[in-house]
Amino acid sequence: MAAPRIAIVGGGLAGLMAAIKVAEAGVAVDLFSIVPVKRSHSVCAQGGINGAVNVKGENDSPEIHFVDTCKGGDFLANQPPVKGMCYAAPGIIYLFDRMGVTFNRTAEGLLDFRRFGGTLHHRTAFAGATTGQQLLYALDEQVRRHEAAGLVTKYEGWEFVGTVKDDAGRCVGLTAIDLRTMKTKAFPADAVMLGTGGPGLLFGKSTNSLINSGSAAAAAYMDGADYANGEFIQIHPTAIPGADKLRLMSESARGEGGRVWVPRKKGDARPPRQIPEAEREYFLEEKYPKYRNLVPRDVASREIHNVCVNRGLGIGADGMGVYLDLTHIPRETLKRKLEGILEIYEKFTGEDPCDEPMRIFPAVHYSMGGLWVDYEPTKDGFIDLGSPKNHMTNIPGLYAIGECEYQYHGANRLGANSLLSCVYAGQVAGPAAVVHALGQAKTGAGTPASVFEAAEKRWTGRFAELAKRNGPENPYKIHEELGIAMLSNVTIVRENGKLQETDAKILELMERWKNATVLDDGQWANAPLSFMNQLENMLHLSRVVTLGALARNESRGAHFKPDFPDRDDANWQKTTVASFTPNGPSFRYDPVDVSLCTPVARKYD
Amino acid sequence: MPRQKIELRIRRQDSPTGSSRWEEFSIPWQPSMNVISCLMEIRKNPVTKQGQKTTPVHWESSCLEEVCGACTMLVNGKPRQSCTALVDNMPDGPITLEPLTKFPVVRDLQVDRKPMFEALKIVKAWVPIDGTYDLGPGPKMSAADAELNYAFSRCMTCGCCMEVCPQYNSHSDFIGPAPLAQVRLFNAHPTGRMNAHERLDAIMGRGGIVDCGNAQNCVEACPKEIPLTEAFGDLGRQTTVHWLQSLFGK
Numbered sequence: 001m002a003a004p005r006i007a008i009v010g011g012g013l014a015g016l017m018a019a020i021k022v023a024e025a026g027v028a029v030d031l032f033s034i035v036p037v038k039r040s041h042s043v044c045a046q047g048g049i050n051g052a053v054n055v056k057g058e059n060d061s062p063e064i065h066f067v068d069t070c071k072g073g074d075f076l077a078n079q080p081p082v083k084g085m086c087y088a089a090p091g092i093i094y095l096f097d098r099m100g101v102t103f104n105r106t107a108e109g110l111l112d113f114r115r116f117g118g119t120l121h122h123r124t125a126f127a128g129a130t131t132g133q134q135l136l137y138a139l140d141e142q143v144r145r146h147e148a149a150g151l152v153t154k155y156e157g158w159e160f161v162g163t164v165k166d167d168a169g170r171c172v173g174l175t176a177i178d179l180r181t182m183k184t185k186a187f188p189a190d191a192v193m194l195g196t197g198g199p200g201l202l203f204g205k206s207t208n209s210l211i212n213s214g215s216a217a218a219a220a221y222m223d224g225a226d227y228a229n230g231e232f233i234q235i236h237p238t239a240i241p242g243a244d245k246l247r248l249m250s251e252s253a254r255g256e257g258g259r260v261w262v263p264r265k266k267g268d269a270r271p272p273r274q275i276p277e278a279e280r281e282y283f284l285e286e287k288y289p290k291y292r293n294l295v296p297r298d299v300a301s302r303e304i305h306n307v308c309v310n311r312g313l314g315i316g317a318d319g320m321g322v323y324l325d326l327t328h329i330p331r332e333t334l335k336r337k338l339e340g341i342l343e344i345y346e347k348f349t350g351e352d353p354c355d356e357p358m359r360i361f362p363a364v365h366y367s368m369g370g371l372w373v374d375y376e377p378t379k380d381g382f383i384d385l386g387s388p389k390n391h392m393t394n395i396p397g398l399y400a401i402g403e404c405e406y407q408y409h410g411a412n413r414l415g416a417n418s419l420l421s422c423v424y425a426g427q428v429a430g431p432a433a434v435v436h437a438l439g440q441a442k443t444g445a446g447t448p449a450s451v452f453e454a455a456e457k458r459w460t461g462r463f464a465e466l467a468k469r470n471g472p473e474n475p476y477k478i479h480e481e482l483g484i485a486m487l488s489n490v491t492i493v494r495e496n497g498k499l500q501e502t503d504a505k506i507l508e509l510m511e512r513w514k515n516a517t518v519l520d521d522g523q524w525a526n527a528p529l530s531f532m533n534q535l536e537n538m539l540h541l542s543r544v545v546t547l548g549a550l551a552r553n554e555s556r557g558a559h560f561k562p563d564f565p566d567r568d569d570a571n572w573q574k575t576t577v578a579s580f581t582p583n584g585p586s587f588r589y590d591p592v593d594v595s596l597c598t599p600v601a602r603k604y605d
Numbered sequence: 606m607p608r609q610k611i612e613l614r615i616r617r618q619d620s621p622t623g624s625s626r627w628e629e630f631s632i633p634w635q636p637s638m639n640v641i642s643c644l645m646e647i648r649k650n651p652v653t654k655q656g657q658k659t660t661p662v663h664w665e666s667s668c669l670e671e672v673c674g675a676c677t678m679l680v681n682g683k684p685r686q687s688c689t690a691l692v693d694n695m696p697d698g699p700i701t702l703e704p705l706t707k708f709p710v711v712r713d714l715q716v717d718r719k720p721m722f723e724a725l726k727i728v729k730a731w732v733p734i735d736g737t738y739d740l741g742p743g744p745k746m747s748a749a750d751a752e753l754n755y756a757f758s759r760c761m762t763c764g765c766c767m768e769v770c771p772q773y774n775s776h777s778d779f780i781g782p783a784p785l786a787q788v789r790l791f792n793a794h795p796t797g798r799m800n801a802h803e804r805l806d807a808i809m810g811r812g813g814i815v816d817c818g819n820a821q822n823c824v825e826a827c828p829k830e831i832p833l834t835e836a837f838g839d840l841g842r843q844t845t846v847h848w849l850q851s852l853f854g855k
Contacts (some may be wrong), residue, residue, distance in 0.1 A: 020737055035665075036722060038762055039673040064654045065802070097743030100732040100794045102755035109745035128755055133672050137758060141731035148726045180711060209667040243635055244642035244688075245669040338750070340759075344670050347689045348637075474647045476661075519651055520660040525712040528648070528661055 004437040007189035009160040010035025013197030014402025016139035017426025023146040041209040044134025047252030048124035049419040051089030060121040062087040072118040073410020074557035084383035085424040099138040115255040118296040118414040130341035139409035164455040171397035184459040186452035190437030198403040204483015206364035208249040217404040218537035225393040228406040231548035237300035239363035246363035251415040254293040291604040298558040301362040323357035368409040371400035388436035391429035401425035411557020471515030478535035499550040629654040640687035661675035663713035663786035674761030679703040684768040724784035744795035757790035778812030782823040789836035
């Protein structure tokens with residue numbers, strides 16, 4: 001029996017957590033990442049990580065966290081995995097504490113917790129306002145320890161391009177391209193795990209990093225992995241508009257007391273601090289007296305959109321903005337709890353948010369949807385952690401974790417649940433993949449070398465063909481047009497006519513992609529060549545998002561159609577599952593397990 | 606009065622062994638541009654200022670909000686993250702972009718900072734926990750200690766401090782400011798402290814803390830204002846005590 005190996009693609013929180021779990025089981029890991037793992041997108045998470053540690057005398061509990069998460073997701077998530085995650089959360093926070101994460105502390109030296117959206121409890125542990133960075137660094141350090149000990153081999157600067165499957169359809173490895181030599185290579189593995197992040201780049205500009213193309217997940221989808229709930233895209237209410245990116249302004253700004261407002265008078269051009277209290281409309285506080293500025297993100301984004309677009313009360317030259325005001329909070333408190341985000345705002349706008357209300361607007365932030373993955377429930381509503389099924393896609397041996405899968409957030413993710421879901425997924429999927437890999441390794445002979453040779457040949461040929469393209473179209477311009485169409489029509493407000501137009505636009509772009517040139521005939525570090533391949537994957541994934549949205553005639557969580565303004569449980573309490581066909585996605589709808597937390601009307605007022 | 610056109614001079618190099626050359630670009634000004642959005646404009650129409658067709662400029666970037674460290678390069682001769690290099694804050698005249706000089710060039714503006722990550726292995730920059738299973742809370746820590754450690758844990762391995770350090774170069778063994786500061790971080794943690802001697806051993810020989818020339822350029826260049834020189838003072842004391850302890854036996 002050959003020693004098993006597990007390939008993990010992606011070195012964000014999910015991938016690194018899984019790598020540690022696999023290494024702790026004594027199994028070798030090949031870790032692939034397009035960037036040095038320490039530069040993964042998890043660094044951008046700011047506000048914190050949720051766990052009902054209950055240190056503020058509020059009688060918080062994992063069960064309340066679970067109920068808040070189900071309701072926040074508008075009851076679209078299968079509930080056993082969500083329950084497992086919420087009950088594991090306090091232990092996960094303690095684990096990071098032991099790893100040395102510099103969480104903010106109380107006077108007694110205990111972990112401090114703050115408020116976040118969609119809950120009434122102080123449940124969010126935080127390290128300043130760069131919590132994702134701090135958690136990622138902690139895992140990066142632990143993985144480096146396993147790397148030094150020889151159990152983890154890193155392939156940084158390699159891009160996953162496709163799975164390798166045997167004759168029985170099992171995933172037995174992957175093909176990747178070395179982004180320097182531009183050579184493709186197939187790697188055998190007893191299990192393959194994707195932790196490749198979200199698809200923000202489909203929308204051109206978003207709060208995501210430039211590496212979040214969604215291309216890897218799309219490649220798995222095109223290899224036969226189902227993609228679930230793709231139409232559920234979270235729009236974060238508060239971001240700083242920019243030419244290259246829309247930078248996140250963390251929900252923690254509101255968690256620490258930040259207030260959102262606009263002038264009551266249309267077109268009031270006075271500087272914000274000269275507008276008296278009585279002439280300001282704190283529209284979230286007025287409409288949602290209970291949750292105030294901490295309603296879930298989908299709710300806040302729709303309200304900001306309504307204030308700017310329908311009521312014309314937005315600020316700035318184009319009226320597309322509202323104030324997020326921290327100026328009533330002492331500077332010292334702000335520095336201690338929010339320094340990282342204040343710094344970002346000041347560096348990019350030149351204004352000090354301790355003195356001036358910030359100008360913000362919603363931006364594409366997170367995909368609740370992603371690769372479909374399985375789970376093994378227990379009788380008491382938890383997850384059977386010994387099962388190889390957990391986090392496995394419908395392709396045997398292929399796993400997905402983190403933002404690139406769909407399991408935990410339903411129709412809308414609560415703030416500070418993303419870091420949690422990434423870590424929990426890694427903790428669950430690592431051992432599941434080990435069980436699977438040990439079973440695979442036992443089956444003896446292994447996969448014939450010809451399978452890997454064929455995969456390598458296919459991809460080498462594919463890139464050689466792409467490199468020869470010499471049409472008039474520029475792939476970066478095609479991407480820009482895709483982003484504009486998706487951003488205009490597939491975000492906060494969705495209308496079926498516009499969604500149909502968007503799909504037609506994507507089909508047009510797919511045709512034009514065939515006439516695009518790679519711009520660079522170099523054989524070394526040819527980024528446009530890799531981008532050409534990613535772009536095709538992104539176009540296919542954009543259709544999954546758009547057509548999924550078109551079909552779902554209801555409003556639920558982040559998916560809002562003015563023509564169908566209500567949630568429709570009778571027809572649509574279902575998971576959207578898209579399968580790839582050469583003619584576009586084919587959809588089926590699976591029932592949702594809501595046996596643990598009964599759906600109720602989703603109200604926050 | 607914003608400029609109408611943005612002029613860029615970019616040092617380009619096709620491969621690690623190739624020679625470098627300058628290319629000039631001129632692109633239309635738009636509101637709130639940074640160096641990255643200029644490079645993005647160029648790749649949409651890769652033509653030099655002189656009208657010559659060329660290849661898109663190669664660079665490394667990811668988060669675009671100065672937390673990942675990827676996009677570090679020399680902007681007008683100074684090492685910094687190019688995402689926060691806003692065009693409207695630049696002096697008049699062309700903006701020059703060059704790769705960092707202390708690391709091997711991969712292509713154009715991308716360099717290979719692997720030596721920095723390798724150094725983190727040498728100094729054992731981690732807390733050696735027993736395992737990732739649930740073992741309850743970590744050690745208590747005062748808010749003030751946590752805050753000071755946080756300053757050091759924000760290091761994004763960007764390389765600005767290495768670039769400006771006169772002691773860190775191809776003919777020296779000096780490990781550089783960034784990994785040294787991580788020794789300070791982990792030796793201050795209640796659990797990390799248990800293995801402080803291993804980290805101190807790693808920085809007491811050739812290339813370690815004594816090779817710091819106290820030029821103090823690093824602390825000026827750090828985009829996260831990490832108190833690097835304070836850390837080195839502290840490490841000097843720690844290594845001295847450790848040396849005396851090993852001399853006279855514990």
